């Protein structure tokens with residue numbers, strides 16, 4: 001079942017563009033399809049963990065990513081009423097070479113898009129893929145307006161959380177968030193860290209430096225505010241100044257970051273879900289990134305998972321393995337399972353209506369998290385390398 005012949009990637013997102021750049025860079029015939037008229041990223045910022053940075057280095061865009069993004073050496077969260085630190089994870093010493101890279105999605109997209117283009121990958125826009133039926137020679141792609149492309153020896157489904165090709169039935173999580181991109185405020189908060197405030201698990205706010213957009217000098221920040229899934233619609237009906245007053249009372253340091261938020265549309269709602277495909281491949285099709293596994297962004301791993309999937313798949317496809325799709329799945333199985341399990345365990349401690357879980361968090365888990373060697377373990381967990389990301393294969 002070695003894959004020879006043309007490969008289609010559905011989705012010009014993080015995983016899709018990374019896979020296309022890695023495969024086309026090694027001479028494979030790859031075409032990317034995306035639903036957007038002009039492929040573009042949606043949303044604010046995210047954290048590329050050390051493992052994800054290694055994949056960006058492999059693609060050849062790591063240095064540019066570091067130049068655009070903002071290094072995070074620490075993630076620090078305080079309980080709003082007591083002021084106690086209840087999340088304190090360090091990647092390494094401040095100024096050291098191990099850090100999470102906070103970056104605007106548009107900056108990351110720009111780098112991966114240019115890498116795919118440099119590898120001469122054709123990108124077919126305005127192609128909303130609805131199906132990928134088996135045909136002689138592989139699979140075709142059919143768009144929602146009835147166009148047909150193919151056949152392709154392999155379809156890589158990198159269409160993200162809304163993939164029409166993935167059989168994954170993910171469980172909707174009760175909480176989502178609204179996210180905004182605003183100017184970074186010098187001196188308002190220490191640079192080099194993600195700062196958060198919590199009240200139990202029902203309120204959470206965060207501020208993260210983001211670096212800058214390509215071609216611009218102004219440093220940016222991502223801001224986010226946790227909301228119940230069912231409250232997203234009513235937030236849009238709420239008076240904006242009333243919401244700003246609530247956030248500012250909750251966390252006064254937030255106030256300067258809210259100045260440029262003038263309309264509800266300046267904040268983008270995000271809903272989260274959780275689930276994992278047991279077998280992320282079938283005949284002539286393979287699923288990577290959010291199409292294969294979804295989780296809340298609490299651990300900041302989704303983009304990294306997509307990058308690692310893309311790397312594992314390219315390594316498997318470029319090997320002489322008899323069944324490279326099974327090899328890809330085996331390489332990623334345990335890393336994905338452990339992180340999905342951790343995300344499932346951690347998320348309700350920070351986003352849920354439970355009163356017990358945040359008490360357990362504050363009075364049991366926080367003290368334990370300060371006992372050696374737990375800080376080191378947490379640092380490895382967040383960094384993405386608590387266990388080998390590509391089982392049986394050297395990494396990076």
Ligand SMILES: Cc1cc2nc3c(=O)[nH]c(=O)nc-3n(C[C@H](O)[C@H](O)[C@H](O)COP(=O)(O)OP(=O)(O)OC[C@H]3O[C@@H](n4cnc5c(N)ncnc54)[C@H](O)[C@@H]3O)c2cc1C
Pocket residue numbers: 010011012013014015016033034035036040043045046047048049127128129130158159160161162163164179270271288289290291297299300301302303304305306
């Ligand atoms: C608010 C928020 C914050 C996050 N923060 C972090 C973080 O800090 N760190 C982290 O690692 N991860 C984070 N994540 C998760 C991360 O964004 C995702 O896990 C990651 O983008 C998944 O990459 P992907 O390539 O699978 O999908 P995506 O990047 O979503 O790309 C999917 C692509 O497929 C295209 N597409 C979709 N359907 C079709 C179709 N039918 N036909 C054609 N094209 C299609 C889309 O247009 C898109 O371009 C966050 C997610 C959210 C929502």
